[in-house]
Amino acid sequence: MKLDATDRRILKELQRDAGRPASEIAEIVNLSTNACWRRIKLLQEEGIIRKQVALVDAEKVDMGLTVFVEIRTSQHDEAWLERFSKGVSQIDEVVEFHRLNGNVDYLLKIIVSSIADYDRVYKKIIRTVPLHDVTSYFSMERIKETTEIPLDKR
Incomplete structure (x- = not known):
């Protein structure tokens, strides 16, 4: 999978806080919620997003x-x-x-x-x-x- 600029912006936002809803990330990267959600799912399916975790102090x-x-x-x-x-x-x-x-x-x-x-x-x-x-x-x-x-x- 070749990442475009939007995929990279989505990944950057998810790395900052993966707990946010797709609608919030979609607004930041200028996509519809459904389009953003589909991209996130594809990034997961491709293994680019390996997992989402809580960072413990x-x-x-x-x-x-x-x-x-x-x-x-x-x-x-x-x-x-x-x-x-x-x-x-x-x-x-x-x-x-x-x-x-x-x-x-x-x-x-x-x-x-x-x-x-x-x-x-x-x-x-x-x-x-x-x-x-x-x-x-x-x-x-x-x-x-x-x-x-x-x-x-x-």
């Missing part, structure tokens, strides 16, 4: 510590990767899990309530498979955080 639910974890391994075989991916993906506190190129093999973003809570998660991670090096970085301040994908064509 981590601080207000006592999960205010963000930890970034770099992982290096000396093993790069498929069986190891499968065990590692499966094990880490099952840890709820891991909210992002990336395989990288360069000096670091994997990067995790973990949300926990405290350093002791992180230690519990760390122990789960190191039980999954043998690891060469694990380095943790505790976020001191969240300067910018967004879930919005930039959609403006450059």
